[in-house]
Amino acid sequence: MKKLINAVGDVVPDTLRGMAAAHPSLRVDVENRIVLRAAGPTPGKVGLVSGGGSGHEPLHAGFVGYGMLDAACPGEIFTSPVPDQMIEATKAVDGGAGVLHIVKNYTGDVLNFEMAAELCAEEGAHVVSVLVDDDVAVQDSTYTAGRRGTGATLFVEKMAGALAEQGAPLEAVAAMARTVDARSRSFGVAFSACTVPAAGKPTFDLGPDEIELGIGIHGEPGRSRERFREAREIVRVAMDAIDADLPFSGDVLVMVNGMGATPLMELYVAYGEVDAYLREKGATATRCLVGDYVTSLDMAGFSITTCLLDAELTSLWDHPVETPALRWGR
Amino acid sequence: MDTAFFLRWIAAVTERVRADRDHLTDLDRAIGDADHGANLDRGFTAVEEALAAKPPETPSAVLTTTGTTLIRKVGGASGPLYGTLFRTLGRAVGEVPEVSQEALAEAFAQALAAVMKLGSAQEGDKTMIDALAPAVPELRTSFDAAARAALDGARATTPMRARKGRASYLGDRSIGHQDPGATSTALVIDALRAA
Numbered sequence: 001m002k003k004l005i006n007a008v009g010d011v012v013p014d015t016l017r018g019m020a021a022a023h024p025s026l027r028v029d030v031e032n033r034i035v036l037r038a039a040g041p042t043p044g045k046v047g048l049v050s051g052g053g054s055g056h057e058p059l060h061a062g063f064v065g066y067g068m069l070d071a072a073c074p075g076e077i078f079t080s081p082v083p084d085q086m087i088e089a090t091k092a093v094d095g096g097a098g099v100l101h102i103v104k105n106y107t108g109d110v111l112n113f114e115m116a117a118e119l120c121a122e123e124g125a126h127v128v129s130v131l132v133d134d135d136v137a138v139q140d141s142t143y144t145a146g147r148r149g150t151g152a153t154l155f156v157e158k159m160a161g162a163l164a165e166q167g168a169p170l171e172a173v174a175a176m177a178r179t180v181d182a183r184s185r186s187f188g189v190a191f192s193a194c195t196v197p198a199a200g201k202p203t204f205d206l207g208p209d210e211i212e213l214g215i216g217i218h219g220e221p222g223r224s225r226e227r228f229r230e231a232r233e234i235v236r237v238a239m240d241a242i243d244a245d246l247p248f249s250g251d252v253l254v255m256v257n258g259m260g261a262t263p264l265m266e267l268y269v270a271y272g273e274v275d276a277y278l279r280e281k282g283a284t285a286t287r288c289l290v291g292d293y294v295t296s297l298d299m300a301g302f303s304i305t306t307c308l309l310d311a312e313l314t315s316l317w318d319h320p321v322e323t324p325a326l327r328w329g330r
Numbered sequence: 331m332d333t334a335f336f337l338r339w340i341a342a343v344t345e346r347v348r349a350d351r352d353h354l355t356d357l358d359r360a361i362g363d364a365d366h367g368a369n370l371d372r373g374f375t376a377v378e379e380a381l382a383a384k385p386p387e388t389p390s391a392v393l394t395t396t397g398t399t400l401i402r403k404v405g406g407a408s409g410p411l412y413g414t415l416f417r418t419l420g421r422a423v424g425e426v427p428e429v430s431q432e433a434l435a436e437a438f439a440q441a442l443a444a445v446m447k448l449g450s451a452q453e454g455d456k457t458m459i460d461a462l463a464p465a466v467p468e469l470r471t472s473f474d475a476a477a478r479a480a481l482d483g484a485r486a487t488t489p490m491r492a493r494k495g496r497a498s499y500l501g502d503r504s505i506g507h508q509d510p511g512a513t514s515t516a517l518v519i520d521a522l523r524a525a
Contacts, residue, residue: 221500
């Protein structure tokens with residue numbers, strides 16, 4: 001294993017120390033693993049807290065700042081944070097208008113956030129939780145833990161964050177978060193597995209001619225293994241899966257996301273195919289992100305996340321944002 | 331069974347988790363995300379420290395401290411699930427100096443119900459419940475019988491298709507692998523024999 005780290009056990013704190021040094025706009029509590037806006041809570045604004053396992057950088061800490069999150073709670077690599085972190089973060093960001101917890105639908109995240117929300121409520125905090133579950137690769141929720149929360153988490157954090165910044169009340173911000181989730185879908189593909197530092201070897205094995213379809217973001221294998229093929233065809237598989245679940249129409253926000261070890265060049269190749277696919281369906285990619293946003297350590301591969309926009313969502317997407325990983329308009 | 335018994339049990343669990351750390355992680359690599367052994371080892375190491383820092387005076391305190399520490403330190407699904415298991419045991423045995431076999435069995439029945447509720451899991455979903463549920467009634471008979479039932483239960487998860495947790499995303503591909511959570515639960519029950 002070749003990784004640019006000091007010691008396996010120090011990866012998360014060392015990452016946080018680096019983020020703190022690089023971004024003075026953040027207040028990073030390395031000991032308790034909480035990342036906050038340096039400016040502190042905004043009085044009268046709904047606070048947004050998210051969190052999850054580390055290894056998905058820039059998600060979530062890279063999205064703390066004006067127009068998005070107020071706090072992020074990074075857990076161990078691919079392991080949800082613990083309730084203590086979420087409780088501290090919730091207290092720290094409560095500007096008097098309540099706090100929204102944005103939770104990716106993974107059993108660990110759900111259970112820990114649930115415990116945290118209960119304890120916060122016992123202490124009198126006004127907390128509402130929203131689940132992000134956008135991954136179409138998980139089809140039957142009767143026989144699974146339900147759809148995973150993946151790329152759409154960024155969309156939810158961005159658009160709910162914009163609405164909160166505009167002064168909307170907690171219920172409205174939560175409703176917007178749910179709307180964004182309901183209009184968003186994702187599908188991921190891996191070309192190689194990732195290596196969790198503590199494990200030292202890849203989380204699954206893929207042959208040179210194989211790809212894994214329908215992956216999540218924790219290095220877990222996907223739904224099926226298929227032969228490798230050209231970008232146009234792989235993008236079509238992903239887009240067909242999304243389109244079959246929520247047909248494309250009108251204006252679409254698209255994220256072509258690298259899983260950590262995919263060249264930007266290839267992501268643009270994929271984006272070109274996504275754009276063409278949408279035209280074919282009579283839809284238009286009116287907003288986009290191309291790059292590494294919701295990663296899975298050093299996995300090679302990509303995911304596509306789409307959101308069906310309307311005028312309100314478009315304006316929330318365009319609202320200024322100033323975070324380490326996403327910034328425009330300010 | 332007194333406070334010392336429960337301390338010996340938790341110490342035995344800690345030792346077994348440490349010894350089987352890589353095995354549990356390997357099972358998790360097949361159908362999860364390769365961190366189950368590492369997470370539990372981290373959790374029980376913290377439990378060891380917490381129990382040493384403030385030695386509990388009752389069986390209930392041993393169990394509650396164990397559960398609370400797991401919830402606070404482990405994260406993932408196993409933190410809340412194992413944490414709830416031990417906290418429920420702690421509440422259920424009550425503030426008494428000694429716990430009878432009957433009372434421990436009853437406490438385990440309550441803990442099983444609490445874990446099933448939290449994880450919304452049933453027997454057959456390929457989770458820790460598949461080791462815990464068959465062991466609970468046997469606790470009234472003997473720890474040996476309970477340990478056997480838990481180990482058999484864990485082995486029986488191999489042909490199951492996962493319906494809960496991260497393995498569920500694999501669908502049919504989860505078949506043929508023993509569940510890491512059921513395996514660690516069998517180890518927890520088996521450690522009762524060493525206490």
